[in-house]
Amino acid sequence: MNDTNELVLEVADLHTVFTTPRGVMRAVDGVSMSLRAGETLGIVGESGSGKSVLGRTVMGLIADNATTAVSGSVRIGGHDVHAMKPKDRRKLWGPEVAMVFQDPMTSLNPVKRVGAHITEALRLHLGLNRKDAHERAIDLLRQVFIPEPARRMKQYPHELSGGMRQRVVIAMALACDPKLLIADEPTTALDVTVQKQILDLLASLASQRNMATILISHDLGAVEGRTDRVAVMYGGRTVETSLTSRVFARPAHPYAEALLASIPRIADAPHTVLRAIEGAPPNMLAPPGGCSFAPRCRLAQDRCREEQPQLREMSDGVRGLHAEASHLGACHFPLTEVTERQEVG
Amino acid sequence: MAGSGTAHMRPDASPVLTVDQMVVEFPVGRKQVVHAVSGLNIDLLPGETLGILGESGCGKSSAGRAVMQEPPPTSGEVRLDRQALTGLKPRELRRARSKMQMIMQDPVSSLNPRRKVRDLVAEGLAIWGFEGDDKDAAVRETLVAVGLDPDVVWDRRAHELSGGQCQRVCIARALMMNPEVLICDEPVSALDVSVQAQILNLLEKTKEKFDFSMIFIAHDVSVVKNISDRVMVLYLGKTCEVLPSTGMETAALHPYTRTLIASIPGGEEIATPGDPVTGPVASDRPMSAAATELPSPLNPPSGCRFRTRCPLATDRCSAEEPQLRPVGEGHFIACHNVAV
Numbered sequence: 296m297n298d299t300n301e302l303v304l305e306v307a308d309l310h311t312v313f314t315t316p317r318g319v320m321r322a323v324d325g326v327s328m329s330l331r332a333g334e335t336l337g338i339v340g341e342s343g344s345g346k347s348v349l350g351r352t353v354m355g356l357i358a359d360n361a362t363t364a365v366s367g368s369v370r371i372g373g374h375d376v377h378a379m380k381p382k383d384r385r386k387l388w389g390p391e392v393a394m395v396f397q398d399p400m401t402s403l404n405p406v407k408r409v410g411a412h413i414t415e416a417l418r419l420h421l422g423l424n425r426k427d428a429h430e431r432a433i434d435l436l437r438q439v440f441i442p443e444p445a446r447r448m449k450q451y452p453h454e455l456s457g458g459m460r461q462r463v464v465i466a467m468a469l470a471c472d473p474k475l476l477i478a479d480e481p482t483t484a485l486d487v488t489v490q491k492q493i494l495d496l497l498a499s500l501a502s503q504r505n506m507a508t509i510l511i512s513h514d515l516g517a518v519e520g521r522t523d524r525v526a527v528m529y530g531g532r533t534v535e536t537s538l539t540s541r542v543f544a545r546p547a548h549p550y551a552e553a554l555l556a557s558i559p560r561i562a563d564a565p566h567t568v569l570r571a572i573e574g575a576p577p578n579m580l581a582p583p584g585g586c587s588f589a590p591r592c593r594l595a596q597d598r599c600r601e602e603q604p605q606l607r608e609m610s611d612g613v614r615g616l617h618a619e620a621s622h623l624g625a626c627h628f629p630l631t632e633v634t635e636r637q638e639v640g
Numbered sequence: 641m642a643g644s645g646t647a648h649m650r651p652d653a654s655p656v657l658t659v660d661q662m663v664v665e666f667p668v669g670r671k672q673v674v675h676a677v678s679g680l681n682i683d684l685l686p687g688e689t690l691g692i693l694g695e696s697g698c699g700k701s702s703a704g705r706a707v708m709q710e711p712p713p714t715s716g717e718v719r720l721d722r723q724a725l726t727g728l729k730p731r732e733l734r735r736a737r738s739k740m741q742m743i744m745q746d747p748v749s750s751l752n753p754r755r756k757v758r759d760l761v762a763e764g765l766a767i768w769g770f771e772g773d774d775k776d777a778a779v780r781e782t783l784v785a786v787g788l789d790p791d792v793v794w795d796r797r798a799h800e801l802s803g804g805q806c807q808r809v810c811i812a813r814a815l816m817m818n819p820e821v822l823i824c825d826e827p828v829s830a831l832d833v834s835v836q837a838q839i840l841n842l843l844e845k846t847k848e849k850f851d852f853s854m855i856f857i858a859h860d861v862s863v864v865k866n867i868s869d870r871v872m873v874l875y876l877g878k879t880c881e882v883l884p885s886t887g888m889e890t891a892a893l894h895p896y897t898r899t900l901i902a903s904i905p906g907g908e909e910i911a912t913p914g915d916p917v918t919g920p921v922a923s924d925r926p927m928s929a930a931a932t933e934l935p936s937p938l939n940p941p942s943g944c945r946f947r948t949r950c951p952l953a954t955d956r957c958s959a960e961e962p963q964l965r966p967v968g969e970g971h972f973i974a975c976h977n978v979a980v
């Protein structure tokens with residue numbers, strides 16, 4: 296197997312179940328996915344769809360304990376994350392997988408200087424000495440386009456702006472050259488103009504390093520142009536996954552289609568009535584039987600309320616190119632040209 | 641960019657709300673002052689929706705709150721129906737201001753967690769002394785108008801509702817006072833994408849039904865374009881550009897507006913080739929980060945406030961503040977260097 300095609304992540308039938316005082320919550324309910332080096336996967340969904348819990352479970356930050364049950368397997372670079380001892384798992388964090396969280400201020404220690412955040416990982420995981428780690432950290436700050444990196448090393452997080460802080464967090468995540476980067480809503484806390492810079496930066500760093508990236512976001516626009524493949528989550532499950540361009544151009548699942556139709560587009564005329572999805576996301580403590588989207592779906596029929604649809608091939612068009620290039624959807628009555636024509640007629 | 645002037649005002653029209661040279665400043669100790677809003681002029685016609693656009697820290701929320709006199713502006717005048725709100729005694733102000741209502745960003749925290757929906761919605765009526773059986777009927781009618789089932793939500797409290805439902809309750813509270821002006825401060829940014837569309841559609845629908853004017857403050861260009869008739873772009877407390885929302889993504893001329901449009905996903909394609917701000921030159925190289933930081937509002941740049949981040953800036957921009965000037969039908973920019 297050549298290096299560019301190496302399978303970095305394999306997730307099979309992953310379940311994360313929380314036992315809460317108010318009932319059992321299946322936050323992640325049977326998700327499978329795989330990712331190769333250099334590939335970017337977008338995970339989109341509304342809040343409560345389980346996308347962040349999925350990211351954390353893949354990372355191994357959520358593990359089995361008294362109130363949390365994780366089943367299924369996560370393999371990062373051949374290591375089964377959830378079968379490892381906690382001590383061994385820590386060794387994966389950094390060189391194999393790293394994560395960037397939503398709010399950069401809470402990811403940084405307010406009483407430590409910027410430099411200390413980055414050199415810590417370098418000294419611990421790569422065993423560099425103080426001087427080499429310092430040099431390397433300055434170089435990393437330069438790679439994330441922080442001006443005057445030597446001076447920034449001595450500053451504290453509160454002295455930096457939100458965009459700068461997120462760059463520092465990205466530099467920390469990249470310190471040990473991870474094979475997989477999980478970015479969980481990396482730009483949600485940032486301003487619109489800064490958002491684009493951070494997303495562009497992540498994309499260019501990933502392609503330079505041939506790093507696999509998972510971009511978790513509720514912002515469809517952020518995912519559209521910057522990922523190779525996308526998985527749409529609803530109620531803890533993947534409801535549709537394929538090449539990003541394909542899902543955005545011809546969504547098969549009614550939820551994916553409705554979500555795309557509900558965002559205002561800049562090219563639309565003012566006062567265009569938006570196609571809102573009626574109702575609210577499902578209560579994850581008491582999910583509806585059958586398809587979790589059925590109560591809000593305009594095409595729902597009796598079968599949808601009784602039988603949970605499984606992920607299956609939605610079209611033959613792209614199959615055969617690549618195993619992962621197939622177009623999977625979990626719907627009994629996916630949108631095809633026929634149903635769409637009926638809608639119009 | 642970020643300039644001043646009154647060229648965009650429409651003296652012949654009879655606006656429902658006028659904001660005249662409004663300045664909002666906050667002292668922060670050591671004789672320093674945050675210049676949140678510096679000389680803002682707004683006229684809002686009956687039935688019109690004005691979108692106020694800008695990134696965080698540009699003064700758009702401070703402007704909205706100062707219009708509400710919450711707190712009152714440092715200087716300048718706000719007139720609602722020709723009555724000046726600035727300078728009124730508190731008791732008179734409360735009476736006059738009931739015709740102007742506000743909707744906040746976080747719907748859950750703007751509702752009293754201990755009160756039930758029926759009391760929350762009826763609060764305005766209770767304060768202004770509306771009594772009798774009709775009160776319940778009026779509350780029910782308004783709840784239906786915002787898409788809530790009165791029988792379901794009647795006795796609920798905020799924590800028993802979703803974010804979208806809470807925002808509907810907030811809208812119902814505002815509608816109870818039969819407002820002439822509704823100020824919405826980022827009303828959909830805390831909501832999920834699917835719910836955001838519901839609330840935007842609801843605001844459009846109720847605006848038509850209840851016949852009020854709206855000031856819609858947001859940072860999302862597409863959302864603002866969708867709901868507004870006219871868009872005002874603010875930067876560091878000053879007006880950059882005022883333009884009609886129709887076709888604004890291609891018509892906008894100000895370098896700051898172009899930057900905002902270029903940063904939305906897919907916005908690069910809208911930018912015309914050869915555009916010095918958003919054309920290939922600027923978007924290919926990662927902008928130097930220092931040039932993209934918002935300057936401190938404690939000590940805003942001289943002349944044009946946008947010049948520190950502007951790709952077109954010249955010496956003139958630091959020496960002389962640009963004034964709003966007309967560049968088309970209802971379209972005004974404050975920039976020395978955009979040639980029209």
